[in-house]
Amino acid sequence: MTEINPVTTLTREGDVAVLTLNSPPVNALSAQVREGLFNGFKAAAASDAKAVVLICEGRTFIAGADITEFGGGPTGAASVDDVQKIMESSPIPVIAAIHGTALGGGLEVALCAHYRVAVPSARLGLPEVALGLLPGAGGTQRLPRIVGVETALEMMTSGRHVPAPEAARLGLVDEIVEEGGLREGAVAFANKAVAEGKPLVKVSANNARLEAAKGHPEIFAAFRKANARKFRGFVAPESNIRCIEAAVNSATFAEGMAEEHRLFRELMAGPQSAAQRYYFFAERQANKIPDVPADTPVRPIRKVGIIGAGTMGGGIAMNFANAGIPVVIVEVQEVALTRGLGVVRANYERTASRGGLTAEQVATRTGLITGSLEMSALADVDLVIEAVFERMDIKKEIFAKLDGLCRPGAILATNTSYLDIDEIASATKRPQDVIGMHFFSPANVMKLLEVVRADATAKDVIATVMKFAKQIGKIGVLVGVCNGFVGNRMLKQRQNEAQKLMLEGAMPWDIDRVLFDFGFPMGPFAMSDLAGLDVGWVKENSKSATVRDVLCEMDRRGQKTGAGFYDYDAERNAKPSPVTEGIIKDFMARTGAKPRAVSDAEILERTIFPLINEGAKILEEGKAIRASDIDVVWVNGYGWPVYRGGPMYYADQIGLPKVLAKMQEFQAAMGDEFKPASLLERLVAEGKTFADFKV
Ligand code: 3HC
Secondary structure (H helix, E strand, C coil): CEEEECCEEEEEECCEEEEEECCCCCCCECHHHHHHHHHHHHHHHHCCCCEEEEEECCCCCCCCECHHHCCCCCCCCCCHHHHHHHHHCCCCCEEEEECCEEECHHHHHHCCCCEEEECCCCEEECHHHHHCCCCCCCHHHHHHHHHCHHHHHHHHHHCCCEEHHHHHHHCCCCEECCCCCHHHHHHHHHHHHHHHCCCCCCHHHCCHHHHHHCCCCHHHHHHHHHHHHHHCCCCHHHHHHHHHHHHHHCCCHHHHHHHHHHHHHHHHHCHHHHHHHHHHHHHHHCCCECCECCCCCCCCCCCEEEECCCHHHHHHHHHHHHCCCCEEEECCCHHHHHHHHHHHHHHHHHHHHCCCCCHHHHHHHHHHEEEECCHHHHCCCCEEEECCCCCHHHHHHHHHHHHHHCCCCCEEEECCCCCCHHHHHCCCCCHHHEEEEEECCCCCCCCEEEEEECCCCCHHHHHHHHHHHHHCCCEEEEEECCCCCCHHHHHHHHHHHHHHHHCCCCCHHHHHHHHHHHCCCCCHHHHHHHHCCCCCCCHHHCCCCCHHHHHHHCCCCEHHHCECCEEECCCCCEEECHHHHHHHHHHHHHHCCCCCCCCHHHHHHHHHHHHHHHHHHHHHCCCECCHHHHHHHHHHHCCCCHHHCCHHHHHHHHCHHHHHHHHHHHHHHHCHHHCCCHHHHHHHHCCCCHHHCCC
């Protein structure tokens, strides 16, 4: 064995040299890795080996460029391009042996091997778009040369990790080898390549798939049109598309590469990629809890119980069934239980009818969810999640019962979205086992899980729930007990301001447009219409006290009744409503309010800055561990555009002095509800940012 450098070794298996890379955690292409690969391939070519296999140790093949190095100066080490050139021009066959994930720069390196073999569980992809980037190491030029233009467009703009069997069908992988037998399989493939005199395939020289797309600009036009909604606001998808266009239209590979490099540099220098890279690390940081170390033991979760078969309970149950964990749902009334289980089944069947699940998967998943009318069905579960309606007395009664019947050590969670979890826990004699698991609706779709730590919650309960969140495909963020926790507490500020602005002269569609253009999927009024204006509205008690009351009294209850703040046509397209405008104006006349012109800039500042100010209060009260956790909540739970990082990151970018000055201006004009958070004042005085803040 020859040690090339601390992360690469070269060994021999008969005629085949095996270059092994071991650079935890994910073998990213750091300077040291690039140096090791370059010198390793050089040494292999200089030896009498007849082929060389590149394989990685640890959990994965190369997962991409080293994102932590972005923005740094030149390192003097071999570049990715140097590594790729030495591979592609190697005089002996180079075989990439892939397990785990070959992503971004990792796949781009693999595309410079002459052949690729992979285990069935491996996944391959170019996910740079998620970082606001494009594959900048030739991926945009090589991928379409193998998989064709349409597939390359889809893969690069979605960043999807393609499973190895599919990659093999696409020609991206030449051979699937047995799971657990990657090294032997790759060496066998190399020996076969030598024995059969297989050609040294250079993907960059293979133009056949591109020729097929030449003179067909409609492929790109159709793709742009079909995805316009999905790409709205993002710059990277369009740059990815342009690179593939360049691959098709350039006279040479080098010309396409030049366009790739130009667009890559442009994205890398822009604000969106900076925000998306920030967000990548923010999401991973959220898993780190200062007083709950990574090695905290976790409690086993083999079976889950859910109380309440409503929309929330059913959606939560689906998460566990999807992860293969049996769930029992407990309801009081048989009709409600039957209806709830029926909704779950219908959800699965709808997914299946769109090709998202096989009939067998539907059967397995629905088979994992059982119903019961008896609380005693929860006696053997490891985790129970209460998802009944928001009444403290009912929740306390339920937790007292759980205390009596659940086995010792079972985790008792509540899905409350604002109630005091310490008070709920006080109904038990085991408050250390009580925690909040605040799912977002629809619970089987939304990625966010606010994990709410109460005063007595045990550390291993926190560790278990955070780890389990990942297992069921959620992004867990640890927050503290306060009204509305992190997300809804901040949202309330935005909602209040939107309502107030409406009564000052801004129309609902103006407010919605500003927030939509900022990047939210929809504004607060469109959202209310979608959810139904009558959520929480009681006809008998309604006294035309708010615009919403008046709308509901007129049976304008939102999309479902064909009208709410907006008017809707048969296809549910929203139109600004003269009726609503009239109601608002009447309402203002009644209360003596005089309409004034409200600028778009004011709408944005009035709805966003108080929300940020609330985030600052949350931070100083210790209800979130760090500013980036708040950003993770907003991106995943509230549609904050990831290319703006999150509200706290956004505030840091526009400058805290600007946010503070505006809040002071609002406070002077409209009162103390705009009083700046003392943390905001302090950070500005110290010339610091939210990112600098540590509890
Ligand atoms: N660079 C630097 N660090 C990375 C990294 C990368 N490309 N990918 C992952 N890491 C780090 C994470 O920050 C994390 O660090 P931590 O333990 O200190 O928090 C650690 O590796 C493990 O990552 P995860 O917690 O995400 O582990 P998982 O097992 O859940 O997921 C993964 C592994 C699927 C590889 C996931 O980490 C991932 O998606 N990574 C990013 C892949 C990517 O985007 N690659 C493209 C990079 S850009 C590029 O290649 C440009 C090129 O075209 C020029």
